Amino acid sequence: xxxGVFVLLTFLASVGAGLLGxxxxxxxxxxxxxxxxxxxxxxxHYAMGASIVSVIATSSGAAAAYVRDRITxxxxxxxxxxxxxxxxxxxxxxxxxxxxxxxxxxxGVMLAFSxxxxxxxxxxxxxxxxxxxxxxxxxRLEGEYYDGVLRQRVKYRATGVGGGFAMMYVAGLxxxxxxxxxxxxxxxxxxxxxxxxxxxxxxxxxFMIGVxxxxxxxxxxxxxxxxxxxxxxxxxxxxxxALWGTRVMTGTRSTTLRKIFIPLILYVAVEMLLKGLGWSxx
Amino acid sequence: xxxxxxxxxxxxELFIGTWLxxxxxVSAVLxxxxxxLFFVQHRTGYPAGRPLDLAxxxxxxxxxxxxxxxxxxxxVVAGTLQLRPYAxxxxxxxxLIGTPVMRVAFxxxxxxxxxxxxxxxxxxxxxxxxxxxxxxxxxGE
Numbered sequence: 338x339x340x341g342v343f344v345l346l347t348f349l350a351s352v353g354a355g356l357l358g359x360x361x362x363x364x365x366x367x368x369x370x371x372x373x374x375x376x377x378x379x380x381x382h383y384a385m386g387a388s389i390v391s392v393i394a395t396s397s398g399a400a401a402a403y404v405r406d407r408i409t410x411x412x413x414x415x416x417x418x419x420x421x422x423x424x425x426x427x428x429x430x431x432x433x434x435x436x437x438x439x440x441x442x443x444x445g446v447m448l449a450f451s452x453x454x455x456x457x458x459x460x461x462x463x464x465x466x467x468x469x470x471x472x473x474x475x476x477r478l479e480g481e482y483y484d485g486v487l488r489q490r491v492k493y494r495a496t497g498v499g500g501g502f503a504m505m506y507v508a509g510l511x512x513x514x515x516x517x518x519x520x521x522x523x524x525x526x527x528x529x530x531x532x533x534x535x536x537x538x539x540x541x542x543x544f545m546i547g548v549x550x551x552x553x554x555x556x557x558x559x560x561x562x563x564x565x566x567x568x569x570x571x572x573x574x575x576x577x578x579a580l581w582g583t584r585v586m587t588g589t590r591s592t593t594l595r596k597i598f599i600p601l602i603l604y605v606a607v608e609m610l611l612k613g614l615g616w617s618x619x
Numbered sequence: 620x621x622x623x624x625x626x627x628x629x630x631x632e633l634f635i636g637t638w639l640x641x642x643x644x645v646s647a648v649l650x651x652x653x654x655x656l657f658f659v660q661h662r663t664g665y666p667a668g669r670p671l672d673l674a675x676x677x678x679x680x681x682x683x684x685x686x687x688x689x690x691x692x693x694x695v696v697a698g699t700l701q702l703r704p705y706a707x708x709x710x711x712x713x714x715l716i717g718t719p720v721m722r723v724a725f726x727x728x729x730x731x732x733x734x735x736x737x738x739x740x741x742x743x744x745x746x747x748x749x750x751x752x753x754x755x756x757x758x759g760e
Contacts (some may be wrong), residue, residue: 340673341658380679390712397718401640407632415726415742422748429752476737547719548745552752554716561690565663565708566676569650572715576647 340566343377348570350376354391355578359399360586361598362542363520364392364550365575367605379567386562387571389554392520394572396547398579399540406587408482408540413495413533416476417505418545421523424509425552431514440514442613447507448606451525455599462591463491464532472498482537485587493534501531512549520546521605524598535591631729635722642718649711657704663688664703720749 338346350372354365366388373384403409463484473479479494495501504526512519520542527538557563586594657663661671665688680687688705689695695713698706723746730739 338673340671340676343673343677344654379677382679382681383677390715393715393719397639397643397715397722400722401636401643409632411632411726412738415723415738415745418723418745419741419748422745422752426748426752544722548723548749551716551719552749555753558713558716559690561681561686561688563709563712564677565653565688565705565712566657568712569654569708572650572712573647573654576643 344566344570347373347377347567348574351391351571351574352578352581355395355398355575355580356582356585357578357597358391358395358520358575359543359579359582360539360589361520361594361601362524362539362546363395363601364388364546365395365578366392367521367601369571373567382560382562383564383567386557386564387567389550389557390563390568391571391575392550393547393554394575395579396543396545396550398576399543399583400547402580402583403540403543406482406583407480408536409544410478410480410533410537410541411544412476412480413478413527413531413537414541414544416478417502417523417526418548420502420505421509421512421519421545421549422552424506424511425513425549426509428510428513429553429556431510435514438613438615440613441609444511445606445609445611445613448521448525448602448609451529452599452602452606454529455525455595455602458528459595459599460592461595462487463534464493467494467532468496470494470496470498478531480537482534484534484536486590491534493537495527495531495533497530497532501526504530509549512553519549521602525602535594536586539586539594631726631733634729635725638725639718639722642714642721646711646714646718649714650708651711653704653706653708653711656702656707660704663705664698664701665689665705720746723749 351369354368357363357368358365369388369391370384373379373387374381400409473495476498478498481490481492484491505523508519508522508526511522523542523545524538527533527541528535663671665686689698689709692713695706695709699710723742727739727742727746730742
């Protein structure tokens with residue numbers, strides 16, 4: 338393969354990753370790492386570097402649109418980000434100390450349960466009868482957005498603040514330990530624990546993963562994990578895909594998004610359980 | 620419970636969104652320019668005594684000198700001024716990596732201008748943790 342063909346293929350794969358990532362609030366690392374290591378035979382270090390770039394590109398690419406459209410809830414994002422970034426630092430430190438295989442197994446199980454939870458909510462377009470929460474009221478974790486496909490303004494508020502905060506801490510830990518964006522855990526925290534509308538969860542997750550990834554990206558850069566020839570088409574492709582994804586999201590129903598989530602969560606759950614048994618992408 | 624109204628004069632979200640957009644566009648232009656330079660000039664700008672085939676370009680050799688690409692900000696800036704393709708790409712990538720940090724910093728300003736003390740504090744905490752992570756990362760090398 339020539340460098341030119343490689344750049345083109347990587348670019349195309351990245352557009353897909355960016356599209357899916359912006360739509361679902363993920364960083365695309367779930368797609369990028371397997372695509373680069375399995376199909377393009379790249380070294381895992383460069384794949385991780387490219388993945389972290391893709392998370393930031395998805396986040397910043399989509400964020401400009403979502404924040405302007407006011408789907409992202411900045412207060413919820415910032416409040417929860419305190420938990421995620423703390424978790425990310427601790428995760429990075431725990432990296433050498435805890436058995437990675439045990440961690441993968443635990444996360445795999447957590448994701449499997451979450452897939453079940455998501456499946457139970459599969460018919461839910463918007464959250465119904467969200468219980469009152471004094472913590473949420475004090476923190477003003479509420480808002481409204483315009484749902485393009487339902488063609489209505491949706492008012493919402495959060496609940497389960499403690500559970501959401503704790504899950505966000507776990508999301509940060511996952512990110513620091515495994516070097517991924519962990520957008521999936523973030524969406525699960527906001528959707529299942531805090532009962533926010535799914536679109537608010539995905540847009541807010543998009544906002545948060547970039548900040549979490551930035552914490553790792555500086556280190557990866559200094560360690561030479563970010564190969565320009567690999568990271569450049571990934572960055573450009575993901576940016577393009579994410580911009581496209583934000584448009585697609587406005588025209589998509591939350592129930593459709595859920596249907597994409599369920600197999601995705603299961604796929605990552607299986608991947609993590611396999612890693613817990615000693616298998617890996619290398 | 621006091622509910623603070625956002626002052627109409629200052630649109631928090633639009634302000635941050637605009638700056639994000641600028642950062643993303645400039646970084647994309649730099650990355651694309653670097654790629655164009657690479658293909659047009661047939662060089663990376665960092666000769667490592669190896670041919671320019673894909674396998675060599677993607678081989679992971681952490682402590683090779685001379686390095687295949689720069690890994691410090693100073694080297695990236697110096698390389699960009701010399702129009703080395705890889706340096707230009709990396710400058711764009713670094714700017715992209717900076718956009719989330721910029722977003723958090725701007726949020727602090729925005730919340731402060733809205734006189735939202737609670738969230739100015741939370742956002743500052745996030746920025747502090749973020750900067751701490753950069754610092755700890757360097758120390759860990």
